[in-house]
Amino acid sequence: MAKSSIIGIDLGGTNLKCALLDGNLKIKAKNYFSTKSFDNKFKLIQGIADSINSFISLHGISRNAVLGVGIGLPGPVDTFKGMVHFLPNIPGWREVGLKKILERKTALPVFIDNDAKLMALAEYRAGQAKKFKNALCLTLGTGVGGGLIINGSLYRGSDNAAGEIGHVPINEKGPHCPCGGSACLEAYIGNARILKEARKLFGPRITLEKISVLAKANNARAIGFWVKVGERLGIALSGVINLLNLDAVVIGGGVSDAGKALFESVRKTIGLRAMSVQAKRVKIFKARLGNDAGIIGAGYLVRERQVR
């Protein structure tokens, strides 16, 4: 029998998203849980296993028809050993052999990877980076994560740690970054940092969503706010583009909803700062798959790793 179903899971600091995907990686069913509703690591892992098993029983699928389970995690992962090194925003995870634990609990093949890499894989296979051989996909949120497509494949680097666009320094000296470095892009444009700036400008009750709405309504201060974020992102991207001569940069995550002010500022900065050949080549896009990118990328991970 053809194995025609895949289970895709995206574990974030806020939500655990689980989906049943068909053979074309279309979403057939989806469950959301609050990550914080699980008290600890063991309960969270059991919750993931229960969610997988419930898809099987509720949809009347045979385990033999499931190609595998793919899981994206918000932190460094050894994708080949199936080991989670740690999760910066979910306490208690350190060197967890998640693949083995879940394979025991579900009797299904499980594959895990870093969530930003899976978002990149999804945008490359099915989204905005489709057909671009060399691309960077990045997510603007609490953290600034990224995944690289190089010569038509997800590029992992020597420890599966490549893609950290958020930790490219944009100044010799600058704010301390939780990664241990300083003046990293994320230390300037991560959500926490820009929200702090925003409160100084717009008062204590402002949200980033509101500034996006204001910018779209032509509020000059709101536009200026996103222009500044776009300049800093554009400077980091200029270095990456000069180094990698990419076809495309795809920007996702909550902040990518800021709209034209942000994207035009990124493009303008690249035009000013990057080398002419590289700047001319690269296209800057908003991510297409939105909140589903992680789930779909998890599905592609299973397809790439699993011999059918």
Place this chain on the structure above:
Amino acid sequence: MAKSSIIGIDLGGTNLKCALLDGNLKIKAKNYFSTKSFDNKFKLIQGIADSINSFISLHGISRNAVLGVGIGLPGPVDTFKGMVHFLPNIPGWREVGLKKILERKTALPVFIDNDAKLMALAEYRAGQAKKFKNALCLTLGTGVGGGLIINGSLYRGSDNAAGEIGHVPINEKGPHCPCGGSACLEAYIGNARILKEARKLFGPRITLEKISVLAKANNARAIGFWVKVGERLGIALSGVINLLNLDAVVIGGGVSDAGKALFESVRKTIGLRAMSVQAKRVKIFKARLGNDAGIIGAGYLVRERQVR
């Protein structure tokens, strides 16, 4: 008959180096010319052709025994069309179909590429980057050039323009760079720029070679000079390492002779600024092939491109 000879050529702003290489890419004979002794583009191209033809006749080699001619050029090149876009430090070159011209003048297959890429290829195949799957090789000279080895192959990017580590910005604002950008690494640590700094510190007759000698003799100001250069290089490299999770960075070019003060500063800065997994993985080396890297890389280019 086995084609056992290759001619490798490295055209620089200062010297034109031509070498006859055997089947193992060992140098059998070498000629140096001053690039400036050729009045114009046409004479320089004729000089290259004459040098190729003289190897053939002086060493009694049959043209059938020559696998091909490889040429490294100091500027952007379309390696597949054999076209030189322009050479920033040699006037008069713009969209020159060098491959075709030389193939006509020598009756040999000719392959051309950017010199920093060929240096990277040489260090990867036969030098300090050997056996490292993911590496950046960079040259510190008038310009700061580079070539990337990704997943065991020379990475070209979408227009053969990848590798421009010299044009990674290290500040939001900073000195204008001839590339059109600003605050690029090269605008801080290119030879011209550091020599200007050096003259302020050590007087008008100082040379970079002398500062290296002083640093090796423990002169504190000379050590401080190279430490500052190493910090700036280390900051740019931290971003590249976080992004690419490399095994190795290989540093060549004249400035790489500065010695311990420079290299320890680079390593220390990466230790402070790069992410722990990436910093732990990467090794920083001095290039091994020195002045011959370009010639040997040109030889490897012929071997990679030419079906024997």
